[in-house]
Amino acid sequence: MNPTQSAALRNLVAILLVCLALVLQVSLFGAFAWDGVVPDLVLLVVVAGALARGGQFGIVLGFAAGVLLDLVPPADHTAGRWALALLVVGYVAGRLRQEGGIPALSVVATAVGCSFVGTSVYALSGLALHEGTTDIVSMLQVIGISLVWDVLLTPLVVPWVMALLNRLEPERARI
Amino acid sequence: MALLTPLKTGSPLRPRSGPVLREGLNRRGSLEPKDPRGPKRATVVALLLACACLATLDQTPALSPARDLAGEVFGPVESAVSTIARPITSLPDWFDTRAKLRDKIADLESENAGMRRELRTTDYGRTKLAEYEGLTRSAEDLGYSLVPARVIAYGPAQSFTRTVTIDAGTKAGITADMTVINADGLVGRVLRATTDTATVLLIVDSDSVVGGRVGGDSSAGGRGSGQVGMVRGSGVIASKARLDLELVDQTVAPLKGDTVVTWGDGRGAPYVAGVPIGRVTGVFASVRDSSRTVRIEPYVDFGALDVVGVVAPNGTKGDRSVIQPDGSLK
Numbered sequence: 001m002n003p004t005q006s007a008a009l010r011n012l013v014a015i016l017l018v019c020l021a022l023v024l025q026v027s028l029f030g031a032f033a034w035d036g037v038v039p040d041l042v043l044l045v046v047v048a049g050a051l052a053r054g055g056q057f058g059i060v061l062g063f064a065a066g067v068l069l070d071l072v073p074p075a076d077h078t079a080g081r082w083a084l085a086l087l088v089v090g091y092v093a094g095r096l097r098q099e100g101g102i103p104a105l106s107v108v109a110t111a112v113g114c115s116f117v118g119t120s121v122y123a124l125s126g127l128a129l130h131e132g133t134t135d136i137v138s139m140l141q142v143i144g145i146s147l148v149w150d151v152l153l154t155p156l157v158v159p160w161v162m163a164l165l166n167r168l169e170p171e172r173a174r175i
Numbered sequence: 176m177a178l179l180t181p182l183k184t185g186s187p188l189r190p191r192s193g194p195v196l197r198e199g200l201n202r203r204g205s206l207e208p209k210d211p212r213g214p215k216r217a218t219v220v221a222l223l224l225a226c227a228c229l230a231t232l233d234q235t236p237a238l239s240p241a242r243d244l245a246g247e248v249f250g251p252v253e254s255a256v257s258t259i260a261r262p263i264t265s266l267p268d269w270f271d272t273r274a275k276l277r278d279k280i281a282d283l284e285s286e287n288a289g290m291r292r293e294l295r296t297t298d299y300g301r302t303k304l305a306e307y308e309g310l311t312r313s314a315e316d317l318g319y320s321l322v323p324a325r326v327i328a329y330g331p332a333q334s335f336t337r338t339v340t341i342d343a344g345t346k347a348g349i350t351a352d353m354t355v356i357n358a359d360g361l362v363g364r365v366l367r368a369t370t371d372t373a374t375v376l377l378i379v380d381s382d383s384v385v386g387g388r389v390g391g392d393s394s395a396g397g398r399g400s401g402q403v404g405m406v407r408g409s410g411v412i413a414s415k416a417r418l419d420l421e422l423v424d425q426t427v428a429p430l431k432g433d434t435v436v437t438w439g440d441g442r443g444a445p446y447v448a449g450v451p452i453g454r455v456t457g458v459f460a461s462v463r464d465s466s467r468t469v470r471i472e473p474y475v476d477f478g479a480l481d482v483v484g485v486v487a488p489n490g491t492k493g494d495r496s497v498i499q500p501d502g503s504l505k
Contacts, residue, residue, distance in 0.1 A: 021230055028264065030328060031263075038331045047305070059218060063226070068245070070244070071242050073369070073374045075336075076330070076338045077336050078233045078234070080225075081226075083221070083225070084226040103258065122334070126335055
């Protein structure tokens with residue numbers, strides 16, 4: 001397989017993973033929601049993508065995933081809000097990436113930090129657009145619960161997605 | 176100025192010496208740029224502008240084809256996943272222990288007994304019953320058909336909106352602005368429908384406004400009976416959902432326990448009249464702006480929505496059997 005094909009395959013796999021995460025997030029985890037808060041599976045896939053492939057890949061994947069999250073039903077908020085939040089997540093996670101693997105604990109720390117940043121950027125964009133709840137206490141509550149979910153889910157999601165994307169890495173780009 | 180110029184031309188050379196060079200060494204000791212795959216500034220700017228562009232476009236109907244397309248593609252997938260996952264998602268119900276079930280029976284029995292006592296002993300209770308019967312009748316007399324549907328996707332609370340997707344769309348005769356109810360009361364209204372799915376705005380969403388009428392008992396001292404107002408979702412996503420009723424006439428106060436139903440005109444859009452919304456749990460007076468907020472606890476449990484009905488005009492035909500006003504299936 002030549003590097004171009006390999007890169008195309010990797011992008012396709014990343015988008016498929018985002019779609020799968022999105023469907024699971026709205027259709028499966030909705031039933032296990034804790035006060036309506038579900039694990040941010042899509043955000044975790046973006047974090048894994050950025051950690052495996054770097055900031056450039058991270059921001060593009062984050063933007064694409066965010067647009068899907070903005071448009072796929074039952075979304076009803078202004079489109080572009082999750083796109084912006086996940087773009088920032090992709091950037092931050094890409095910045096924290098290190099060559100030659102990351103210790104497991106830092107992966108969890110990165111995912112939690114990114115989850116906090118992403119959900120906060122989303123909530124703040126809502127405040128700026130006068131959309132949704134303006135109650136800061138309930139916002140913080142939602143962000144806190146989603147952090148707990150993400151700590152629990154990160155070890156089950158992020159390493160596998162990273163390993164999958166790393167296996168599809170074109171040989172030429174490997175350092 | 177002339178003195179400064181050599182310094183300026185010298186500055187780009189500075190990164191070649193000192194700390195940056197050490198940072199640029201990789202493990203094999205060879206030189207390379209700091210992060211070869213770091214985001215390009217052009218991409219970052221382009222994507223940020225794209226976000227702003229999307230948010231602006233979404234203020235107009237320009238994005239609705241994109242939303243429709245996303246619904247057409249992802250709707251059947253959500254539907255399939257939700258069906259396959261049903262045995263898993265219903266798992267928590269199986270863990271109700273015998274003791275817990277027994278407690279539940281005891282609770283229900285005592286609640287039943289309380290209701291019966293209230294009915295037998297007081298006139299208030301008897302009028303109340305008549306009131307409730309009237310309500311039930313009015314619900315039966317709506318004269319609309321119900322299209323049954325299941326909830327297949329929940330909007331996450333992280334999005335700070337309360338919306339769900341149901342597995343009935345334009346093929347089942349559903350269009351925007353139809354009322355959605357379940358066995359307990361008002362659920363919400365349809366925002367938009369695709370071929371197989373529809374997005375429903377729940378009444379607990381902070382953007383939701385429903386016309387409400389207090390159905391209390393006027394003879395028993397409650398002066399709020401028949402009063403109309405606006406029921407707003409509080410957007411509070413905690414396990415105990417709550418709604419706020421703002422009465423048009425601020426001087427009256429409904430009694431605790433009074434029922435609130437929808438009111439509307441004959442066209443039934445966006446909400447049909449006479450659907451129970453919730454019961455009054457408290458009245459709060461604000462000294463600051465001398466207004467009164469009536470807190471309402473919705474009858475519907477929004478954390479566990481499953482089967483819902485969409486109120487459709489009589490004679491609606493679609494891909495499924497429709498519940499007729501007389502209760503029969505057609």
